[in-house]
Amino acid sequence: AQSVAQPEDQVNVAEGNPLTVKCTYSVSGNPYLFWYVQYPNRGLQFLLKYITGDNLVKGSYGFEAEFNKSQTSFHLKKPSALVSDSALYFCAVRDPRSNDYKLSFGAGTTVTVRA
Amino acid sequence: GAGVSQSPSNKVTEKGKDVELRCDPISGHTALYWYRQSLGQGLEFLIYFQGNSAPDKSGLPSDRFSAERTGGSVSTLTIQRTQQEDSAVYLCASSLVREETQYFGPGTRLLVL
Numbered sequence: 001a002q003s004v005a006q007p008e009d010q011v012n013v014a015e016g017n018p019l020t021v022k023c024t025y026s027v028s029g030n031p032y033l034f035w036y037v038q039y040p041n042r043g044l045q046f047l048l049k050y051i052t053g054d055n056l057v058k059g060s061y062g063f064e065a066e067f068n069k070s071q072t073s074f075h076l077k078k079p080s081a082l083v084s085d086s087a088l089y090f091c092a093v094r095d096p097r098s099n100d101y102k103l104s105f106g107a108g109t110t111v112t113v114r115a
Numbered sequence: 116g117a118g119v120s121q122s123p124s125n126k127v128t129e130k131g132k133d134v135e136l137r138c139d140p141i142s143g144h145t146a147l148y149w150y151r152q153s154l155g156q157g158l159e160f161l162i163y164f165q166g167n168s169a170p171d172k173s174g175l176p177s178d179r180f181s182a183e184r185t186g187g188s189v190s191t192l193t194i195q196r197t198q199q200e201d202s203a204v205y206l207c208a209s210s211l212v213r214e215e216t217q218y219f220g221p222g223t224r225l226l227v228l
Contacts, residue, residue: 042222102163102174
């Protein structure tokens with residue numbers, strides 16, 4: 001079984017401050033991990049993924065995420081948030097040992113960046 | 116190149132009516148997925164198609180839901196005898212066979228009155 005938890009429903013930060021969106025996962029083996037962002041009335045946009053290799057993954061729009069196996073976490077970070085980063089963020093996981101490719105998503109975290 | 120497209124973007128229907136939602140995946144992507152996004156339920160997997168293999172229907176919530184994929188490309192999700200609890204955004208995604216990233220369409224927002 002695979003699952004993801006996003007412990008914070010909302011994150012509020014001031015523009016220019018660091019942004020962190022938390023994600024923890026549960027997978028039997030080594031996970032494939034993803035972050036997506038959803039703007040109002042839009043579909044999900046892919047931000048970044050971890051499959052293997054370097055634990056620090058860099059993605060679109062200046063976002064990065066760090067895979068931490070011991071803490072089973074994959075937190076999304078941005079050093080300096082912009083108002084335009086305000087959106088709904090989803091973490092997702094897939095167990096590569098499974099025979100299907102479906103993703104399990106977290107409940108989502110709403111990020112609000114105030115000017 | 117063109118992304119995943121979905122139609123209609125919005126659909127309002129009366130309880131008991133059937134609806135069809137369409138998804139056109141990225142050209143060359145052999146895997147296609149349907150998810151449902153609703154308040155209180157988050158993002159739920161519905162069904163998955165991979166090439167000519169039998170689809171994985173394990174996420175379909177009831178036998179009122181069905182989907183097909185013609186010619187390995189366009190997919191249609193059909194909901195029969197719609198209920199108010201079917202109101203949600205239905206998202207389609209596609210990916211390459213060995214590529215793990217799923218790319219999503221803009222979704223169809225379904226409202227059942």
